[in-house]
Amino acid sequence: MLSREKRSDNYRAVFFDHNDPALVTAMTAITTNITITPAMPADCPHVAEMSNALHIELDYDNPPHTSQSIHEMMFGPKALIQSLIAWHGDRAVGQTIFQPFYNPDYSKLGLWMTELYVIPDMRSEKVGNKLMTALGKHALDEGYVSMWWSVLHRNKAACRFYERLGARNSGALQYEIDGNDLIDLAG
Numbered sequence: 393m394l395s396r397e398k399r400s401d402n403y404r405a406v407f408f409d410h411n412d413p414a415l416v417t418a419m420t421a422i423t424t425n426i427t428i429t430p431a432m433p434a435d436c437p438h439v440a441e442m443s444n445a446l447h448i449e450l451d452y453d454n455p456p457h458t459s460q461s462i463h464e465m466m467f468g469p470k471a472l473i474q475s476l477i478a479w480h481g482d483r484a485v486g487q488t489i490f491q492p493f494y495n496p497d498y499s500k501l502g503l504w505m506t507e508l509y510v511i512p513d514m515r516s517e518k519v520g521n522k523l524m525t526a527l528g529k530h531a532l533d534e535g536y537v538s539m540w541w542s543v544l545h546r547n548k549a550a551c552r553f554y555e556r557l558g559a560r561n562s563g564a565l566q567y568e569i570d571g572n573d574l575i576d577l578a579g
Contacts (some may be wrong), residue, residue: 418544422550426485426519428526431475436463438484439475446509450544473506476526478519486510495538503531505541508550524557542566 436459443462444455452575465473486548488508495502505527510519531539540562543550551561569577 425480426517426522427479428476429473429479431466431477431487433467433479435475435484436460436466438477439466439487439489442484442487442509442511443489443507444510446507450547450556476523476530477512478514478523479515480517483524485514485517488523492534492536493540495540498537500537501535502538502540503527503534503536505539508541512534520553521557 433509437527440457440459440462447455447457465471466475473489473491475487475489477484488505490503490505492501493504495499508520508523510523528539541554543554545551
């Protein structure tokens with residue numbers, strides 16, 4: 393179960409008891425010198441950097457992430473997101489960002505993955521597979537009934553990757569309203 397520990401004035405995400413070897417093995421994948429760990433407050437610069445790299449790669453202008461904004465979303469009083477980071481030695485080489493959501497198909501919680509990113513020079517090392525495996529284990533450990541995410545139609549490589557994992561296109565469309573349209577909607 394995800395819990396929070398107060399340490400000085402900072403919050404720290406704790407996914408499992410680091411002293412329990414069975415749980416450490418379940419949440420930590422180590423092969424080809426890749427280790428998957430839950431993000432900690434000190435990792436926020438890495439999370440922001442990789443999130444911004446993904447936005448740039450997908451041709452979005454002005455990536456919005458800063459260490460401070462990520463820290464607030466992950467460890468602040470209204471924390472909503474969590475992250476797993478893939479490490480090659482002491483180098484952050486990939487991440488997934490996720491959060492729980494209500495799955496109306498089951499009337500239970502599911503896991504919504506908002507991002508999966510692997511740095512380009514590590515994409516042939518199965519880092520994405522390792523992140524997804526660790527995320528799947530986390531979802532099951534937390535009692536989530538499903539994992540959902542969205543992918544851009546134009547991101548064909550990502551679509552193929554997810555299909556190789558056994559994921560299927562649910563046929564759902566995702567809509568967004570923001571900016572002035574959101575202001576207009578709110579009246």
